[in-house]
Amino acid sequence: MLTEIQQQDLEKELQAHENLVLDFYSTECPPCEALAPKLDSVAEFYGEDVRFVKIFRQGNREISDELGVKSSPTLIFYKNGIETGDRLMGGVKKSDIIKNLTALLPHEKAEEIRSKIKPVVTHTDVIVLGAGPGGMAAGIYLAQAKVDTMLIDQALPGGQVSTTHQVSNYPGFIEPQKGFMLSHYMAEQSKAAGVKFKVAVDVNKVDLVNKEVVIDGYETIKAKKIIISTGASPRYLNIDGEKEYYGQGISYCATCDAKYYHDKEVVIVGGGNTAVEESEFITRFASKITMIQQLPQLTANKSAQERCYADPKINVLLEHEPRGFYKNGSDKMLVKVQDLKGGELKDIETDGVFVFVGMKPNTDFVKDPIETDDWGYIKVDDEMRTSIPGVYAVGDVISKKYRQITTAVGDGTIASIACAKEIDS
Structure with a gap:
């Protein structure tokens, strides 16, 4: 377990320990929750040689600002009181933590620790890859059918839902539900049904055929059998400064980071449902929002657009596109945007940037030939079977017209029933 410290304790900790790992975490932050068990498991092996501490970011803003921490979680590694290695932010992989820890220790000691981790083999009836609503729905139905089911995810259960500030159209709830709470309810129901969870893990290899x-x-x-429920992830702009300033002024998660822009100005890139709906949440904190949309109009649903245009905090800049992100020596971010009609370039100064420009299917792990559409989404039949025998796919990762929580749950239900029947036959 990590030791909780306050900002005034950090200097003493750095002086007392040759090797130290510092975790800046926040509440209501799914990536932080996903990281916690990874750090605990790593600390079990490295704890005798490395000190692991954590600081609650919201309650220790002075040290967060001093160290330039602008994203939760952020992991910082120290050797003899000096920061070393890469900072790890957002969806931190266990392999990256171990890589940085290995760099802190003498080679022999690092190898000695790694040798203690022995390979194991586990058997189950069905692997569900991805713990979003579709995956958890499949897990519930399978477990209730007495099919041994293991749900695997690199993060905590919930998928995109866990980073949605509220859900108002899921049946069974009169009042809007916070996304992370809806995810929590689904996960607890899955566990109660008997689903086994392997979450907050690194997925190193997926062999769909075998x-x-x-x-x-x-x-x-x-x-x-395998059910793929890996969902989709935010698309990147792939422009100058985006990678460099990720976690240092650029974010893709309003739920995680909007709270750090109280009375500050932010830029939102995008004009679809996600961008417009998340802007409503960000207005709770930010004093001003500039929304940059490359098209001549917003593409969100009409009611969301009406609320957006009616909000005095939001200024919509249509037919403009960002060309790069820069800093001018201060904490301020400069967004270089181009007027797509006239071609002129200008800089917008802001405190932070949120990027919401669509999604892409999470299929990078697929090495086996599987049939997809032109955008990389997996093709399935009416029982969610893919082109690989014994492999199903559900939710946002599949090729379909509508992607909602309810449609993902429906997909998971269909796949699990078909899968259970095949196992029983």
Whole structure:
């Protein structure tokens, strides 16, 4: 377990310990929750040689600002009181933590610790890859059908839902639900049904043909069937400064980072449903929002557009496109934007940037040939079967017209029933 410290304790900790890992975390931050068990498991092996501490970012803003921490979580590694290695932010992988820890220690000691981690093999009936609503719905139905089911995810359960500030159209709730709470309810229901969870893990290899998944570099899980429920992720702009300033002024998660822009100005890139709906949440904190949309109009639903245009905090800049992100020696971010009609370039000074420009399917792990559409989404039949025998796919990762929580749950239900029947036959 990590030791909780306050900002005034940090200097003493750095003086007392040769090797130290510092975790800046926040509340209501799914990536922080996903990181916690990874750090705990790593500390179990490295704890005798490395000190692991954490600081609550909201309650220790002075040290956060001093160290330039603008995203939760942020991991900083110290050797003899000096920061070393890469800072790790957002969806931190266990392998990256171990890589940085290995750099802190003498080679022999690092190898000695790594040798203590022994490979294991686990068997189950069905592997569900991805713990979003579709995956958890599939897990519930399978577990209730007495099918041994293991749900694997690199993060905590919930998928995109866990970073949505509220959900107002999910049946069964009169009042809007916070996304992370809806995810929590689904996860608890899944566990109660008997679903086994392997979450906050590194997925190293997926063999769809042989139904094997390797996690954390040492555990191989073998199954009879696989259901892919890996969802989709935010698209990047791939322009200058985006990678450099990710976590240092650029964010893709309003739920995680909007709270740090109280009475500050932000830029939102995008004009679809996500951009417009998240802007409503960000206005709770920011004093001004400039929304940059490359098209001549917003593409969000009409009611969301009306609320957006009616909000005095939001200024919509249509037919403009960002060309790069820069800093001018201060904490302020400069967004270089181009007028797509006239071609002129100008800089917009802001305190932070949120990027919401669509999604892409999470299929990078697929090495086996599987049929997809032109955008990389997996094709399925009416029972969610893919082109690989014994492999199903559900939710936002599949090729379909509508992507909602309810449609993902429906997909998971269909796949699980079909899958259970195949196992029983």
